Amino acid sequence: MSESRPGRPRAQRKVRPGASGREEILDAAAELFTTLGYAQTSTRAIAEAVGMRQSSLYHHFPTKDDILEALLADTVSGSLSFARHLAQGLPADDDGGPGPERAARLYALSLYDGTQLCSARWNLGVLYHLPEARSARFAAFLGLRRELREIYERLSPRREWPGSGDLVFRLVESLISLRADGLAREDSARETADAGLRLLGFGPEAERIRTLAAELPEPA
Amino acid sequence: MSESRPGRPRAQRKVRPGASGREEILDAAAELFTTLGYAQTSTRAIAEAVGMRQSSLYHHFPTKDDILEALLADTVSGSLSFARHLAQGLPADDDGGPGPERAARLYALSLYDGTQLCSARWNLGVLYHLPEARSARFAAFLGLRRELREIYERLSPRREWPGSGDLVFRLVESLISLRADGLAREDSARETADAGLRLLGFGPEAERIRTLAAELPEPA
Numbered sequence A, B: 001m002s003e004s005r006p007g008r009p010r011a012q013r014k015v016r017p018g019a020s021g022r023e024e025i026l027d028a029a030a031e032l033f034t035t036l037g038y039a040q041t042s043t044r045a046i047a048e049a050v051g052m053r054q055s056s057l058y059h060h061f062p063t064k065d066d067i068l069e070a071l072l073a074d075t076v077s078g079s080l081s082f083a084r085h086l087a088q089g090l091p092a093d094d095d096g097g098p099g100p101e102r103a104a105r106l107y108a109l110s111l112y113d114g115t116q117l118c119s120a121r122w123n124l125g126v127l128y129h130l131p132e133a134r135s136a137r138f139a140a141f142l143g144l145r146r147e148l149r150e151i152y153e154r155l156s157p158r159r160e161w162p163g164s165g166d167l168v169f170r171l172v173e174s175l176i177s178l179r180a181d182g183l184a185r186e187d188s189a190r191e192t193a194d195a196g197l198r199l200l201g202f203g204p205e206a207e208r209i210r211t212l213a214a215e216l217p218e219p220a
Helices: A021-035 A042-049 A056-062 A064-087 A100-121 A124-129 A136-155 A164-180 A188-199 A204-212 B023-036 B045-052 B053-059 B065-088 B099-119 B124-129 B136-155 B164-180 B188-199 B208-216
Strands: none
Touching: A021 A056, A021 A064, A021 A124, A021 A164, A042 A056, A042 A064, A064 A100, A064 A124, A064 A136, A100 A136, A100 A204, A124 A164, A124 B045, A124 B124, A124 B164, A136 A164, A164 A188, A164 B124, A164 B164, A164 B188, A188 B164, A188 B188, A204 B045, A204 B099, B023 B045, B023 B065, B023 B124, B045 B065, B045 B136, B053 B136, B065 B099, B065 B124, B065 B136, B099 B136, B099 B164, B099 B188, B099 B208, B124 B164, B136 B164, B164 B188, B188 B208
């Protein structure tokens, strides 16, 4: 790889997951941002953690903000693709459409999104609360997250009850805190998706909804 | 006040809420930590924001960590006092006790805690995700928050279903993100407490539980 230091064998340098220099940078930055802090991490420290010259890092990401933007987008992009797919073909809002089918889509989204949040190598959602991440600089990420949130709301089978899908979105995102608290377990994402169904007022129907959800096409 | 600068009239200096220098420091620090960032805020900037000499600030708080500790503790101390009060006299765990009375206590706690999170002058819960706030230095605060979380769990009327009270705790804490997203409204805390009841599987019984909750003694 062109960015490796001369004389430094690749086998030693390549300690991070990712097929490309770009992915190695993202992994190192994710670790440093979540464990040390965003403000406390310099691009120099990131380059050193990857074993890369700073000039090579700048080739991939001109600024530290560009790295943060890519990491933040990664936290929602997979779930958003799936959400867009699930939202396709839904009847118009006022119509509502059959409750259990809508609920199944919302359940599938909750489970997938929650699983992503729990299983990603670094708990990047903790960066959402950075003052930096709220600035206009990150409007693109904020727009993606807003779209994901809106699809939760559109998928809610409780059309008569505005904000019900948003409550499920909030419950799923609370997995970020659960993980930060060291309390996330193997089944936390599923438990949370199930709790989302109860939150929507489903009791015994939950079993049928889970069955319908399992029949939906898998995420791409 | 001994810490005011000579020749600077108090009427000009006193721009922050709080009867004491200590409270003014906490208010200024809360603003800077939440809007600028913790790492980016120096004790010097805090002293300047209050109109106080740095040496006077150190008299109240020897380090910036001490200020953060006080602010973090403030986010849970009121709710924890109320929670301890509500947990008093509960029957032992296995016994369970009457469901609706337990549920009423959990509802009252959710509503009070959520209202605190929504109405505090600064949204300090966003600091929970700082790497700094997870360190041993803040063990005292982390212990208080853990105790609050455990009381949510103890108050859950679904004794057969471990973790149900914790889900309500997570839903209430999600008000921190809602507020950070600029989406908190007048009734968000109540809406969230109501959602907590549904999460516990209560439907039509919710009305009775809310009535019982209203009859509980007010927080001190």
